[in-house]
Amino acid sequence: MHTPSPLNRRRFLQLSAGAVVLTAGCTSVGESGTPGTTSPAGRPLIGPEHPSIAAAEAARMSTGRVAKFDLRAAPARIGIGRRELDTWAFDGVIPGKEIRVTRGDTLEVAVRNDLPQDTTIHWHGLALRNDMDGVHDLTQAPILPGESFTYRFLAPHAGTYWFHPHMGTQLDRALYAPLIIEDPDDPGVYDIDQVIVLDDWLDGIGRTPDDVLASLAGMDMDMDMGSGSMGSMPGMDHGSMGMPEFESEILGGDAGDVDYPLHLINGRPTADRPTIEVPAGGRARLRFINAGSDTAYRVALGGHRMTVTHTDGFPVEPVEVEALLIGMGERYDVIVQPQSGAWPLVALAEGKDLTAEAIIRTSDAAATQAPPPGEHPAELDGRLLALGDLRATEPARLGTRPPDVDELIKMTGSMMPYSWGFDGAAFPQRAPIEIREGQRVRLTFENTTTMWHPIHLHGHTFRVGNDPSGPRKDTVNVLPGEQVAIEFDADNPGQWMIHCHNTYHLERGMAMVTSYVPS
Ligand code: C2O
């Protein structure tokens, strides 16, 4: 069955006419949550086909090389631990196959949609050309079932990125994969380079992510009432009468909305832990990516400290910690130098008490040597990386200048009703933030909810905070009661989403558009 796109194609065609008008602020959300075609002010926008978009890409350093890939999104039966589960995946594997290129290469990815729903692919964290950003009905028409679309864009910055659909709850299936952009100038003082993808899993174990969304949103009221108790469905965190069940001090309260039976490292649960072999005495670069939908992970390597070198692709001054907290959409690169032996790499689902694990084993250790599963290394409760510990390296810094746009945005919403937004408005009702090429933009997010949210901006890497040495990131966790300011230079024209990277919060409205308008 073909689920029609929430946004209709006619609207997209209007959007793609070069200078377009996008409606936000139109009063009806429609069946769907649609950016429409007339803004309250009726101003023209820099739409996905505006010439400035190709011009911005052409101005970037290019190697002239084109790296080609095929990607097929389709239903698949995959092995997770001892179970065979029905889900949706890229080319039948979880995670999808890593794409690895060099900075300045052009990627050409032919995507075939064999899912029973529309899809798009978003290249998370990349400052790519807007028309390839993969946001349905904002930057492109959705790829219909049975259809294909080829993404072609220059990869401007080195680092750890990833990709996933930007449609419905598809990310909470197996539809995600790493995208690594290598830096030819990186000295590379490590012996192995290993991606560690973290994920919270429930698909195919009794229910699908769409079922979870329906339960959270109260759209399956009949079922709930029939069962006699609201919130008794497995997979939900209703607790008693909507009170949070998952609490975390380090997340400042409610840790998440969804109870996942499994947590995965590179597609594998603890019962089937992967082993990463490191040459004796050598160093490993671990690239953590949180591809989860509703879980922050606290990670630690038993018996060791980790040296953080990058976040969200960009370098930071090295800082040694025992544990890291990684929100959905965030990435951290660390260097570890394991002592001879086999060590547990543990990702604790923060506030949810379950873990995903891997073994880091040096090449001189016996192949049978392994830490017992289910360990809680002391490092998990040791020195935890704080946002304030991170300083961008000198070349990665964004200098200070007075902002041309300076907005305060309140993050709003609740569990009952399950509705999220910015300034009390669910997408697309919150007016877009209008910016012009060349401007300095400061957005201050104030979290008025009882839950933390990882805020993600498309197409730009902002600086966190007002200090020029603040880290460069594209996703930042904002805890309840906190205010976090981000700053960026408007150097990549187009229409860009800014949203919470909790899959369910995004679907229920915590999103808006950062909209370039003509200067
Ligand atoms: Cu990884 Cu708009 O998201």
Ligand code: CU
């Ligand atoms: Cu959120």
